[in-house]
């Protein structure tokens with residue numbers, strides 16, 4: 329999934345446009361910027377690419393999640409349903425909004441399941457944040473149907489899945505708002521950056537205002553703008569947006585390359601006994617940043633990552649044993665330790681994260697392995713990888 333692999337002349341050209349004018353701020357300075365509006369152009373192109381009405385860039389994916397929650401009115405006193413397999417940022421944002429994260433089970437899509445969501449509902453549930461992990465989709469149509477029926481706010485964390493879709497509709501465009509990350513290890517990168525997308529004009533207006541101290545961004549005179557409310561600063565700089573704009577223009581090529589590389593490895597290992605694959609509600613919509621598969625059990629999964637590592641097949645993750653992406657290993661969450669007083673206060677209302685039980689998710693994550701798909705592999709490197717992978721996995725199970 330790494331956009332950093334393809335940093336080139338296009339990125340340098342976009343950044344130099346900004347350096348040549350010296351206008352690093354995304355708003356105002358109309359004459360001095362000589363027609364360069366990198367953040368604004370990125371937003372227009374991203375919205376078009378994803379088939380949504382509005383996109384707003386933020387300083388990070390985490391900032392995008394916080395902004396989306398504020399813009400949708402999710403916060404103090406609310407319960408927000410999240411999966412235990414995600415990056416910690418999803419849950420941090422819920423806490424920083426003063427809301428209570430409620431962990432619900434995943435299924436073999438490696439994402440929040442509709443059944444897990446139903447089981448976690450309480451009268452205090454206000455929002456649901458499915459996370460489209462590792463480049464592909466949750467059963468988002470079913471999740472959306474439940475949210476619509478129950479009157480819940482659907483916010484999609486699509487930080488890892490830009491360019492992926494489900495039955496022709498972009499991930500991130502199903503809910504009231506969708507969030508993306510363009511951090512240094514995501515599919516496309518700004519260095520640091522993120523985005524909120526929505527089809528709802530009121531959510532969009534609250535989004536760009538919240539991310540810029542409440543400014544309404546009406547008219548050309550920043551000094552004369554009104555303030556809609558007390559907000560924050562989650563703005564992106566023109567330099568970061570410039571890098572991301574060049575990367576966004578490579579997205580179709582990125583997806584094509586990832587899909588081809590992933591298919592070669594998947595085809596080769598699909599004949600091995602004992603190996604099954606992540607469930608994909610719409611295989612054609614997978615952005616193919618990872619190849620995710622299941623071993624028969626915990627022990628064979630641990631053996632598999634070890635033997636893949638020994639064979640020199642890098643970029644293989646057994647998330648169950650990984651301390652960034654699965655709740656089981658988040659010791660600081662189990663200890664209920666937070667830096668901000670607001671989060672500390674909020675944690676007092678949360679269930680003890682150390683004793684949250686997600687047995688279905690455990691049973692799936694114990695067996696799951698994801699192999700990162702790179703863009704820069706030559707044909708020979710890909711073939712070598714295929715052979716080494718088959719050899720390493722053949723001996724197990």
Ligand SMILES: *Cc1c(COP(=O)(O)O)cnc(C)c1O
Pocket residue numbers: 388389390391414415417418459485487488508509510511521522
């Ligand atoms: C990367 C990521 C985020 C946070 O994005 P940043 O830009 O790093 O703040 C949130 N959720 C998920 C699932 C992510 O992978």
